[in-house]
Amino acid sequence: MLLEPLGPNVRTRAHRPLTTLQLGAAAGAAVMALASAGDVLLLGALLGVAAGDLEAGAASVLAGLVVLGRFGTTSLTALAGAQHVVGPAGTTGPVALAAASWCAAAALTLSTRAGFTMAALFGVAAADVVAGPAAQSAQSLAIRLAGSLVAVALAWFVGGWVPPRLARPAAVLAGTLGVLLVLAG
């Protein structure tokens, strides 16, 4: 039996094959996010290319700007090191700055697109921003793994069930809110 979608806006895990450029960008971003190495703004740009969507790219770069505003650096290594020392960004520091980190993570999660690979990529990147300490102890590793699992699950849900016409503006809004919170904090 063949079923057709009821309307043009139904997303529900609609398959859109990745182009070679998107695939390469996704692989590059995955290496950076998993290894916590590189520049968070470059990571945002690569995520935008991987998603093939301007709003997703803008939201990802806004998330990077939140990191820059809060930690004063765009280095993912420095971000992971800081979280290893003082604790996950989402649970430490002033409330406004912690909330900004959550907004950045939300922006990344909402920027994902359908497909488990993409959900894993955006989820790991989101976990880096809000709960991604350098895995130099069992506790840090546990926090990072737990944060990544939750973020990937959320991204998987968003990619499959939230229509892009809602998810993309929400992602940009979350990123903008994060930047404003950092400025206020």
Place this chain on the structure above:
Amino acid sequence: MGVLLDLAIAAPVIGAAAGVVVPEWAERAMRLAALGAAAFWFALLVDGSVVSVSHLHSAPLVAATACGAALLVATVDDATVARPVWAGVALAAASVAVAAGRTATDGMGAVAALAVAVATASLAGRPSVRVWVPAAIGLAVAAVGIIALRSATNSWQLPLADVAGSHRGDALAVVAGAALLVLAGSHRARAPSAVLVPAGAFLATQAAPMVHRADGLAPAAIVLAGAAAVAAVGAWARPRVLHHPTAALALLAFAALVAPGATRAPALLLAAAATLACALELPATAALGVPGGGALAVALAARGGATPFVVGALAGVVALALAAAARGERPVPRPAMWSAPALVLGAWLLVAPGTWGWVGPVSLRSYDVGAARALAGAALCIVTLVLLGREPGGWYARAFPPDSPGEDVVRH
């Protein structure tokens, strides 16, 4: 190294002379001479020392600018060149402009040589009012600024030895004139007049320290960043009057030059991106601004305050508008082989901008590390997929094809 400087200046003239002798080979001679000049300037850039021959000199910034100008002439579009001989002369004039002075830039020498470059570039292509009018006004404004500086300090040098002196207005006139030169040069990518883009950026770079002084000039930075945003948003307008990535990136570089904070190195990266974007003319060349934009964001965030925030927001508008315009572009033909050196330099800028030491100190180490790892990961992924013979996605769509081509029609 003095010989290299001589050869770098002489190569375009030799190419032009060869074009006069053998007219049917003029275009090829122009390109080969330009590539030769680019190679000589690149050698001087790698050497990194200050080389002086008579009234000309080479420093890293000079060599980088002249190398960019030579690459622009090597990649010009056939359709934009009516008289290739004059394109070679324009390159030689632009090279003399950036190299003018014994050990530091001679402001009036640079402007005079640029006037020759504007005239010969107009002769080389199809003269357009939108090129020579802004270029002439820009040169006049810059000349006024330089003469005013000379009157005040009895020196043609750019920048002055005492950059903290009270010469902001005069230096700002030079920067404004340079901005007009860049707008004239970005009228069309891969045209002979494009040599004005790196030359104008060089002029602004030399005058900017006198505008910047201790902590930048906020109104000028905001106005220039706003102009960059307008140039970027203009990419959606039809018909197009500019090569928008070039104009937007160059104007953003000018804004960074006079913005508060340590923004000189990001500005030079953006200017390099503008030059290479003009040489390549591919829709995705706006991406060359990513390293400079990232470094600018870091520098502005480190400085903090209202002006850096406004400049940063306008830079975000530039990035967004250029990205949106690049997405809407139609595919372009494969670049000619003459573009190969510019493509290589573009890839280098995108992957390892931290190794571009001539721009000065810039915090891009994490960028370099991340870009190298991302590139390796992407290459590994793509090569693996190719070797396994798997398409990136949509496998099930081929595994279960329709029974017949008309099946969909029957279903409906």
